[in-house]
Amino acid sequence: MDALLIKATEDTPHISFDPSTGVLEISGRSLPEDAAGFYKPVLDWLKQYAPAAKVGSALAMKLEYFNTASSKVILDIFNIIEKITLDKKVIWYFDKDDEDMQEAGEEFSEIVNIPFEYKTY
């Protein structure tokens, strides 16, 4: 399976998923109006990856901004990660002064059954 690499634009995030290491990273800003369209290849990749996932797969979410259209798709992403039966986690990054982003991570963690780790930058 190939790695997934999508370059950041002014309103979409950088995406870098490496199936050989299990390091999955989404970073930057996620503000597309058509979030479902933008994330379609991301969800497709993850659905293929999940059954053969690496032990200790870690999804690093380093988002500066995300819109509500993206928040639904982020939940879809977590729902796929949740189905990985092996050890996995989400690492939720937030600016130490950004309470809204911290809270957003905590809320996602209350909805899905995945261990969340929090890191500030």
Added chain:
Amino acid sequence: MVDNSLILVYEGEFTQEITKSVLLMAERNLEYMEAESNTKKKVFNVMVECLQNICKHTDKVAEDKLWNSAIFMIAKDQEYYSIVSGNAIENSFIPSLEERFNQINSLDKEGLKVLYKDMLINSQLSEKGGAGLGFVDIARKSGQKLEYSFEPINEHSSFFCFRTKIARVNE
């Protein structure tokens, strides 16, 4: 230092490309006006939701050529940033919007959190109602009641005016 000022005003057609440009312009203006990064982020987040709402709604009344244009404005005074949008909507949308606004404005911080999570989970089932989540998010980020009005244009449509205030941090 100027205490009451307009940061950006745009009136006209709202396409996805224009929405993006307006957003980037507003962000640049905010960059050297507001030092507090948390406030800047809140204003930016609310702008995104407002602009994308306009973009979605104006599509629906596109046949109403006269009212194809919308307005978007950001201003600040000593205490608040104001983000104001105005666009035409079909009258048939008003009851459900009013119901949603009443619900949002009746809730406190904790209530809004519960509503947001509930809508986020349930929106997985139907793609409709995306705007609803946007309004709840705006209420949460701003920490203020939503201000809105509907001015009748004709028997089919009304002008929907929406204002969000975001408190500035007093130094």
